[in-house]
Amino acid sequence: MHAVVNNDSVPVSKALLHVSDLAVQRGYGVFDFFKIQDGHAYFINEYLDRFYRSAGIMRLPVPLERDKIIQIVYRLIEKNALKESGIKMVLTGGYSPDGYQPGEPNLIMTHHPLSLPGEEQLRNGVKIITYDYVREIPEAKTINYTMGIWLSQDIKNAGAADVLYHKNGVVSEFPRCNFFIVRSDDTVVTPKQNVLHGITRKHVLELANRNYKAEENTLSLADVYEAREAFLTSTTKRIVPITQIDDKVIGNGKPGHVTHDLLEKLILLENEDQAKNGYPKKFYGF
């Protein structure tokens, strides 16, 4: 498997950073992650928009132009020849002279096999738990998952699939996913504030707007418990129905028809992207 460190292609085993990097010293960096299938990087420009935006918010200059990154992405796809996969770009705080001041950021690109959620999760939905917390600088996709990883044990102990953050009862997001409910009048609602603007979240909002009513709004836990349907969205999971939150059953305890309908439409949207935006390989000189 090949990886890229600062524009150098290396075997993944050689993808190393010196410990003075601010990611190791201070957990400082941003990243993004997008899905690859059959040689196509889905919605890559939307992910790159967000990557550059996160880097800008965190005051980290990205060492490569967008076209160069896209070129590298397609070289990795070609070299690694994985079927269902994801590419992760991490931009670190760089080698720090004193363990605190940022240096010149290091850009690391790694390529990973990926599996989509199984039939069982889609058919039966999942249970989630909740936790009072709001991410720092939530609009930037930083590498700080201290809380999410720390809570992994609690998720496991509760037999749950994930943990939904709320602050004083106002719901925001999961560590790695966005959250939606469907009200009894078919309105699709996702939290407006203190969330990462997920690319799948954006697509689901667009799809919901075309077919139902959709809104970004303040959502309390009380609103959530009264929802008829609930689901999470993410790049790797697409849409997964949620049927239980803590000890509360959502709706009739089964995945709802709006959830399933949006998942079908999301898959169609992915297919459209591949048909319309599949980069011809010759463009990148392979």
Next chain:
Amino acid sequence: MHAVVNNDSVPVSKALLHVSDLAVQRGYGVFDFFKIQDGHAYFINEYLDRFYRSAGIMRLPVPLERDKIIQIVYRLIEKNALKESGIKMVLTGGYSPDGYQPGEPNLIMTHHPLSLPGEEQLRNGVKIITYDYVREIPEAKTINYTMGIWLSQDIKNAGAADVLYHKNGVVSEFPRCNFFIVRSDDTVVTPKQNVLHGITRKHVLELANRNYKAEENTLSLADVYEAREAFLTSTTKRIVPITQIDDKVIGNGKPGHVTHDLLEKLILLENEDQAKNGYPKKFYGF
């Protein structure tokens, strides 16, 4: 300069981690840092207590026993022969199989020259700014300094030395220092909650208790603005007087006598520690 990675002594240039480490992937890890002078690691057992406690809170097993770490510390001191210096121990989330699950933690020990605050800061005190934020899991010394580093630019722009966190006006700590005030009745007060339990903080509380009144308590910004003296404490800075907070002058705008008295006593306490606890080198087999 020598460093140690997982019990292996290496030239610091060879202190590398694979990018799959959870520190790089998710900013997950803990650390600690203590001061070395003239071959002595000050209060090392107190720092190691805290290191093991942080690791325990964050569910990261430390791969080495305390005696082994102390042995490595004194080997680094011997080999690197720095006069005023600090040793940093970072315990990362380890090489993760999927970029999210912790692996076997990596332990990195690096040794750095250190300079104490200059005469000018001690004579005139420093200006600080404030920011509404509370650290996640504040009782653990995690590597997450996302907010502190992000605020570096604001500190610089304000011509300040540091940023004091408060949540809705209740003061806690600096990114890397603890905070104290001295009230007009000579009571020395430090925030009780949402703070890292600094080793220097503990020593200053003990010294203040012997000579004045000392308390850990809830401190509001209003309390702080009315203080007669204010100062910060840290391992590397010891005690630095604070004479301005945002646009408010503290006391008469000059470092106070309690602040200076505590600094003198702290230096005596360090000397005592060296006299009493300086490890005989032969104990470690050099």
